[in-house]
Structures are given as structure tokens and as C-alpha cells.
Amino acid sequence: MARKIGSRYTVHQVIGRGSAGTVWLGEGPDGPVAVKLLREDLASDQVLVGRFVQERAALTSLDHPRVVGVRDMVVDGDDLALVMELVHGTDLRSRLEREGVFAPQAAAAVIADVADGLAAAHAAGIVHRDVKPENVMLDLAAPPGPGGAPRAKLTDFGIARLVDAPRRTRATRIIGTPDYLAPEIIEGLEPRAAVDIYALATVLYELLAGFTPFGGGHTGAVLRRHVTESVPPVPGLPDGLWRIISECLAKAPASRLRAAELAERLREQLPALAGLPPLALPAQRSQDDVGAPPGQAGGEPTTLAEAVYAEAETGTGTHRRRRGPVVPLVPPAAPDAARDTRDTHTSLRRPSAEELAGYAAQSRAQRTAPSTGHRRTRQERIRRRRFLAVLVAAVLLLAGLAAAVAAFGHSGGHPHGAAAPSVAVLPAWPPDEESAAV
Numbered sequence: 320m321a322r323k324i325g326s327r328y329t330v331h332q333v334i335g336r337g338s339a340g341t342v343w344l345g346e347g348p349d350g351p352v353a354v355k356l357l358r359e360d361l362a363s364d365q366v367l368v369g370r371f372v373q374e375r376a377a378l379t380s381l382d383h384p385r386v387v388g389v390r391d392m393v394v395d396g397d398d399l400a401l402v403m404e405l406v407h408g409t410d411l412r413s414r415l416e417r418e419g420v421f422a423p424q425a426a427a428a429v430i431a432d433v434a435d436g437l438a439a440a441h442a443a444g445i446v447h448r449d450v451k452p453e454n455v456m457l458d459l460a461a462p463p464g465p466g467g468a469p470r471a472k473l474t475d476f477g478i479a480r481l482v483d484a485p486r487r488t489r490a491t492r493i494i495g496t497p498d499y500l501a502p503e504i505i506e507g508l509e510p511r512a513a514v515d516i517y518a519l520a521t522v523l524y525e526l527l528a529g530f531t532p533f534g535g536g537h538t539g540a541v542l543r544r545h546v547t548e549s550v551p552p553v554p555g556l557p558d559g560l561w562r563i564i565s566e567c568l569a570k571a572p573a574s575r576l577r578a579a580e581l582a583e584r585l586r587e588q589l590p591a592l593a594g595l596p597p598l599a600l601p602a603q604r605s606q607d608d609v610g611a612p613p614g615q616a617g618g619e620p621t622t623l624a625e626a627v628y629a630e631a632e633t634g635t636g637t638h639r640r641r642r643g644p645v646v647p648l649v650p651p652a653a654p655d656a657a658r659d660t661r662d663t664h665t666s667l668r669r670p671s672a673e674e675l676a677g678y679a680a681q682s683r684a685q686r687t688a689p690s691t692g693h694r695r696t697r698q699e700r701i702r703r704r705r706f707l708a709v710l711v712a713a714v715l716l717l718a719g720l721a722a723a724v725a726a727f728g729h730s731g732g733h734p735h736g737a738a739a740p741s742v743a744v745l746p747a748w749p750p751d752e753e754s755a756a757v
């Protein structure tokens with residue numbers, strides 16, 4: 320069914336849904352377009368509408384072949400819409416889920432394209448802030464790039480800039496996609512261009528390995544890993560690519576490559592990567608379990624960080640898990656199962672400096688010590704066994720006494736009559752090696 324958006328556009332059919340709204344196939348004065356109609360609650364937010372109007376010039380002027388162009392922004396009654404270039408293709412998340420990891424050359428080529436788009440945005444003073452596979456479109460109508468890789472375009476600049484207005488994101492909260500969040504965002508610093516590089520290197524890692532370097536398990540654990548842990552190596556990854564990934568995932572933003580450098584370095588690698596097959600890793604393990612301590616994936620929070628973030632997570636309503644690891648940037652609407660087909664969102668309380676300092680120590684302690692949960696279980700077992708031993712001793716003693724009394728009565732009061740022993744012989748207890756440790 321056709322619907323008018325403003326005076327210039329007509330939309331016909333839904334082609335996708337995201338956290339901020341619904342994407343429609345539409346028609347404008349210059350031909351087909353994609354129209355992202357923002358959710359009602361966002362469209363009725365006067366601050367956001369004001370920002371939408373303010374940002375119009377910046378967003379519509381970002382014109383680069385590796386960026387999905389924003390052609391227009393419409394405020395019309397209850398409708399708030401971004402009119403975009405229509406990309407004939409799919410998003411990178413869908414491609415990854417459908418076909419699995421990329422061969423190294425194709426991964427490098429796709430990420431080099433996105434880095435080109437980012438370089439243009441950064442040069443225009445625009446930081447994306449939500450780089451992730453969902454926001455990379457693969458243009459299947461364009462001739463493929465090196466190694467047959469589809470050409471990529473970065474999208475959703477508008478949403479990241481609009482929704483993350485100061486009033487909407489209080490200084491003590493982080494809104495974002497945990498797997499791709501640079502450590503400085505978690506530590507409360509102002510996001511600069513380097514956060515996009517960190518996120519893009521995370522996407523490159525994911526295209527190659529099938530999982531993100533710090534993702535998996537509880538959101539609190541993911542954030543802690545970004546801040547405190549080094550990047551887990553990817554077995555079999557060519558050295559050149561590994562060096563680029565490590566540099567871009569540096570904890571210090573200033574140590575990361577710039578977007579243009581990243582694109583150039585990746586393209587330098589392309590000839591050496593030609594013909595390499597996709598890495599065969601046990602990557603295709605469940606994202607919920609990646610990196611989580613045994614028995615902890617999806618379970619109760621066990622550390623301070625996890626407790627802190629658990630509060631934030633439960634504050635957003637449900638925490639549904641998905642095949643992919645991500646939680647988009649835009650805060651959730653009130654639960655509406657019919658509308659929200661894609662995913663859940665997270666709004667996180669930012670930890671204090673003391674909490675962050677504590678995470679590093681906790682992280683080290685957890686790596687070197689057996690889990691407290693496990694120790695507590697052993698101690699409980701040992702206590703239970705001691706209690707049973709005393710109980711058995713008491714029962715046997717009573718039985719012995721009763722037998723002795725009976726025998727005494729039977730034998731006319733002589734205690735040496737044939738009767739049950741008056742002293743119970745206790746079995747060795749507890750019987751296993753754990754008792755030796757008591």
C-alpha cells in the first residue's frame with residue numbers, strides 16, 4: 320500500500336526494520352529511494368526533531384561512493400523520515416549470518432571500502448559512532464571488487480548523530496553496541512574518530528573469525544574485556560592483517576590508524592591475500608559462550624562489573640539473545656513484539672573510575688584463581704559430609720547403647736552377655752580424597 324511522506328516521496332513496501340524505525344522502498348522526484356521512517360516515540364521527541372532539522376545540512380552533504388547518501392530529511396506531521404540512496408543488496412550482518420566468515424582478501428577489501436567512507440566522514444567532522452555489520456550495506460548491483468568481494472557502503476550516520484543528543488544520553492550513561500565499543504567510550508571520554516576505527520577493526524576481526532574479539536557472555540563482561548584485556552589472536556591469520564587489526568584495536572585512541580591509512584594498509588595486503596580460503600576456526604561457537612567463564616554464559620552476574628551492568632540491562636526490559644552479538648545504538652521503544660523484529664537495545668550505566676580500576680584487578684584474579692563458585696561448592700560438600708559423619712556416629716552410638724541396655728536386661732544385668740557391641744565402630748568418613756584436604 321502506497322503512502323505519502325512529505326510532499327515529494329511515496330513509499331510502497333517495507334524492505335527492512337531496525338531499532339530506530341522501518342525502512343521502506345520509495346519513490347522520489349529523482350527515482351527510487353529508501354526511506355527510513357523513524358519510530359513514533361522518536362518522531363514525537365521534540366528535542367530529536369529539532370536536532371533532525373539542525374543536522375540536515377551536515378548529513379545530506381556527506382556525498383561519497385562508499386557512504387549510503389542521505390538525500391533528504393522529512394518532518395511532516397507525525398512522520399520523521401530519512402530519505403536515502405537505495406542500495407540494491409544486503410547488509411553485512413545478513414551476509415555473515417547466511418554465508419559465514421569471509422576469505423581474508425574479501426574481508427580486507429570490504430573493510431577497506433568502509434574505511435574510505437569513514438575517511439570522508441571524518442574529514443567532514445562527522446564521527447559515525449555505531450560502526451557494525453548491520454550498518455554496512457553490500458551493493459550487489461555494483462561490479463565486485465578484488466577477489467570478487469561485493470562493494471561496501473557505510474550507512475546510518477544520521478541515526479547515530481541524531482539519537483545521541485546530550486539530553487538523551489546523560490553523561491553517566493553509555494548508549495551503544497557493546498561488542499564494538501571502544502574502551503575510551505566505556506571510560507567516559509568524548510567519542511572521536513578513533514572510536515570508529517576500533518569498531519571497524521572489530522568488524523574485520525569478526526568477518527575473519529566469525530566472532531568479535533571481546534564479545535560473548537554478559538554485557539558487563541564484554542565492556543570489561545574492552546578496557547582490560549588484550550586482543551585474542553586469530554590462529555592462521557596472515558601476519559600483515561593481524562598487525563593492522565592489533566594497531567586499530569589499541570586501547571589508546573591515538574595509537575590507532577586513521578581511516579585513510581587503514582584503507583591504504585588493507586589494500587597493500589590484498590595481493591598477498593589472494594586465493595587464501597576462509598579461516599577454519601572453531602569460531603562458529605555460540606556467541607553467548609564466547610569468552611565467558613565456564614558455566615557463566617548467560618547466567619547470574621558474578622563480578623562487580625557484571626552486577627553494575629546487569630542493573631542497566633534489566634532497566635531496559637528484556638535482554639533477549641540473538642545469533643549475532645550486537646545490540647544497536649538506539650534506545651528501545653516500549654516493548655512491542657509486533658514492531659521489533661530485529662533485536663534488543665542496551666542503555667548502560669557508565670562505571671565510575673574506581674569500578675573500572677577494580678575490573679582490571681578482578682579480571683587478573685579471575686584468570687589466576689579457580690572460580691569462587693566452584694570453591695564454595697566444594698566447601699559445602701565437605702561440610703555436608705562432616706555433618707553426615709556426626710549423624711551416623713550418633714545413630715550408631717544410640718543403637719549400641721540401646722543394644723547394650725537390651726543385652727543387660729536379657730542377661731540379668733550382666734554386661735558381658737552376647738549382645739551388640741557397646742562401642743560403635745565408625746566407618747572411615749568421608750571416604751574420598753576431598754576429606755584429606757579438610
Ligand SMILES: Nc1ncnc2c1ncn2[C@@H]1O[C@H](COP(=O)(O)OP(=O)(O)OP(=O)(O)O)[C@@H](O)[C@H]1O
Nearest residue numbers: 335336337338339342353403404405406410453647
Ligand atoms: N539505503 C538502503 N537501501 C536498501 N536497504 C536498506 C537501506 N537502509 C537500510 N536498508 C535495509 O533495511 C534494514 C534495516 O535497516 P536499519 O538501518 O533500519 O536497521 P539496522 O541498521 O539493520 O539495525 P539498527 O538500526 O537496529 O542498528 C537493513 O538491514 C537493510 O537491509
